[in-house]
Amino acid sequence: MVDKAIQRLAAEDAYSEELAKLREWDTAPVPPGWVLSPFAVEHFILGNEELGIERKFVASRELISRVIISLATNRGVMLIGEPGTAKSWLSELLACAVSGHSKLIIQGGAVSHYSQLLYDWNKALLQRDGPTKEALIPGPVYRGMAAGQLVRFEELARCPQMVQDAILAVLSERQIQIPELSGADATLYARDGFNIIASSNSLDKGLFDMSAALKRRMNFETIDAISDINDEMDVVQREATKLLRRSGVDLTLDPMIVEMLVTVFHELRNGVTLSGRSTDRLAAAVMSTAEAVSVAHALGVYAHYYSEGKMEAADLIHFLLGATLKDNLQDRRRVKHYFDTEVINKQGKHWHELYGQSYLLKA
The missing domain is CATH 1.20.920 (Histone Acetyltransferase; Chain A)
Structure with missing residues (x-):
């Protein structure tokens, strides 16, 4: 049961009835690891009056379908636009419709080291037992890869180069190497459904330019202000x-x-x-x-x-x-x-x- 005192519900909680209705209605092919088909995800975002699905985002159907299909491949998505064009809202809608979960979020301006994305260690357990899987603290990218869910990366351009390089490696190899562990625990492989949907403010370029290699691994889509x-x-x-x-x-x-x-x-x-x-x-x-x-x-x-x-x-x-x-x-x-x-x-x-x-x- 949703707590009514919560000031802002996550999209999957605010629209739980619509998502349940779409899951029941959806007969189209569903990509591995996804909750809904691309067709149903599009209806969730752009609305469907016959089904009683509210329109939640104003954009062309062609743009939304390009973003959805990109997420179904091994390429990430970068949403570019001025502040207030609802890039974050679109990424939240996509994450909850695709993965059923939109809470794996990284705020680029708050990230200074790749360990904040991938994993860190519980220092007390590390000192007592050495490096074990129990002592590992998973970051949002690690959790998204393990669960096969979309990870939302806000303001990617505000991250230092080594953080961007860590994302590059994840998008390229679809795995995380953990040299402190051994055997099967030394490698985390991304599960079906994992991908990254990032955003960047076109007016505030941030401190760090994206590398050409990282750009090649993401499809860029510009989110414009509402024209009508x-x-x-x-x-x-x-x-x-x-x-x-x-x-x-x-x-x-x-x-x-x-x-x-x-x-x-x-x-x-x-x-x-x-x-x-x-x-x-x-x-x-x-x-x-x-x-x-x-x-x-x-x-x-x-x-x-x-x-x-x-x-x-x-x-x-x-x-x-x-x-x-x-x-x-x-x-x-x-x-x-x-x-x-x-x-x-x-x-x-x-x-x-x-x-x-x-x-x-x-x-």
């Missing part, structure tokens, strides 16, 4: 509503305010308005869909606790400030210019109420 504003509004409405429910807030997001929020994010992110006019792009803020979801969530929580459950267009700017204005002084000028040239001309009382708060943008 209706798709983006659907994501923001759906995901922010889920966050509100988990926050104990029973409130329906005002679709008109969600449309305003997504429009502002969409236009500032792309540097082009919906009508085709050029506008300023911000230097320090990505204005991603993920951030728009966070702003909608915060606005709903504010309405619940401070406005008797009523969302006001004029309140939106207070939550836009934290998302748009980071550590670049010129971005305040850019946002003010956007309000003075675009927001002021948009039709509707709600837009006029939003513009009425633009004095807060003054330096």
